[in-house]
Amino acid sequence: MKKFIGLGDMSKVNCSSVLNVIREAKEISRKEISDETGLSWGGMTKIVNRLFEKGYIKEEKSTTTVGAGRTPGVITICKDYNVVIGLDINREGLVACVLNLAGDVIKEYSSEVKCETKEELLQSIISFTSVVVKEHNAMNILAVGVAMQGIVDAEKGVSIEFPGCKDWKNVPIREILVNHFYYPVFVEHDPNCMLYSAIYKNPAENSVLFRIDRSIGMAVTIDGKILEGNGLLEVAHNIIVPGGRECMCGKRGCVESYLRPCLINEELQENAVNEMVKVIPVLMYNMAQVFNATKIILTGKLIGYRDRFEDKLLEEFYQYCSSDKIKVEFMEETKKVVYGAAMIAVRGAIDSIEV
Numbered sequence: 166m167k168k169f170i171g172l173g174d175m176s177k178v179n180c181s182s183v184l185n186v187i188r189e190a191k192e193i194s195r196k197e198i199s200d201e202t203g204l205s206w207g208g209m210t211k212i213v214n215r216l217f218e219k220g221y222i223k224e225e226k227s228t229t230t231v232g233a234g235r236t237p238g239v240i241t242i243c244k245d246y247n248v249v250i251g252l253d254i255n256r257e258g259l260v261a262c263v264l265n266l267a268g269d270v271i272k273e274y275s276s277e278v279k280c281e282t283k284e285e286l287l288q289s290i291i292s293f294t295s296v297v298v299k300e301h302n303a304m305n306i307l308a309v310g311v312a313m314q315g316i317v318d319a320e321k322g323v324s325i326e327f328p329g330c331k332d333w334k335n336v337p338i339r340e341i342l343v344n345h346f347y348y349p350v351f352v353e354h355d356p357n358c359m360l361y362s363a364i365y366k367n368p369a370e371n372s373v374l375f376r377i378d379r380s381i382g383m384a385v386t387i388d389g390k391i392l393e394g395n396g397l398l399e400v401a402h403n404i405i406v407p408g409g410r411e412c413m414c415g416k417r418g419c420v421e422s423y424l425r426p427c428l429i430n431e432e433l434q435e436n437a438v439n440e441m442v443k444v445i446p447v448l449m450y451n452m453a454q455v456f457n458a459t460k461i462i463l464t465g466k467l468i469g470y471r472d473r474f475e476d477k478l479l480e481e482f483y484q485y486c487s488s489d490k491i492k493v494e495f496m497e498e499t500k501k502v503v504y505g506a507a508m509i510a511v512r513g514a515i516d517s518i519e520v
């Protein structure tokens with residue numbers, strides 16, 4: 166079953182949509198919120214009043230009066246006290262950020278990770294998160310958003326597989342973190358977090374994002390909404406070269422088998438890269454066709470070295486396209502995943518408010 170997340174589903178305008186509108190505007194009146202969201206005056210008032218009661222927003226008298234009588238109030242987000250934590254759990258390392266409801270990053274953290282075994286990885290995650298939580302326990306931590314690499318069941322909060330971690334199978338990571346830290350936890354697949362950080366304010370056309378390091382993750386937006394589906398968007402082991410390179414999964418010619426050898430000890434391996442730039446464009450083209458996408462976003466550690474292969478990669482890609490209707494964009498991955506995870510925590514926390 167597929168479901169969509171993200172701002173844009175106006176049939177269900179909710180607290181987080183209202184908060185997004187206030188965040189983007191920085192200062193806004195009740196009338197403007199009602200206009201922007203399409204909510205009735207009554208519907209808007211209910212949500213704004215709840216956000217106000219919770220201390221997430223504040224309203225001040227405007228200095229300008231409009232006509233006679235009513236002075237419109239100016240609504241802004243309270244930046245102090247309420248925060249969320251974003252976590253990016255990646256075999257390259259752990260990253261965290263603490264964010265206020267205005268979307269400002271208050272503090273960032275990073276750490277190495279041990280992920281050979283389930284026990285090591287869990288230990289790494291918990292001790293890293295403990296440091297972040299401890300330093301902010303004077304504030305009101307509303308929720309934790311977790312970006313997980315591998316295969317994720319976001320709805321159940323289960324990390325089904327984590328690359329390179331042998332005995333990591335169906336780990337109920339949400340439950341583990343809730344039981345340890347007592348905050349609401351939201352788990353998402355890492356490319357979705359990155360895409361969420363890119364689209365929550367700019368809903369766009371259909372787009373496909375690839376996060377490329379030693380493996381590859383994919384996220385898709387359709388009409389500006391993120392497409393979710395467990396196991397639906399796994400492309401790492403798509404066989405793209407029949408009888409090709411041997412892959413860790415035991416098959417031959419998977420996409421991942423062409424990525425794994427590209428970067429060894431932070432050194433780009435030229436021969437491997439020359440093979441990779443022929444393989445990845447095939448996948449890019451195929452997925453753009455499947456999802457009728459007009460935008461492809463490439464990001465991830467390997468893409469950080471793109472000045473060494475960007476021209477070849479684009480040349481290969483556009484030879485398959487009959488027009489240049491599909492745009493290819495490169496996105497720096499720094500902080501996008503963890504920021505997206507934190508924004509997902511904001512959305513989750515705010516939407517759980519009963520109106």
Ligand SMILES: [Zn+2]
Pocket residue numbers: 401402412413414415416419420421422
């Ligand atoms: Zn494979």
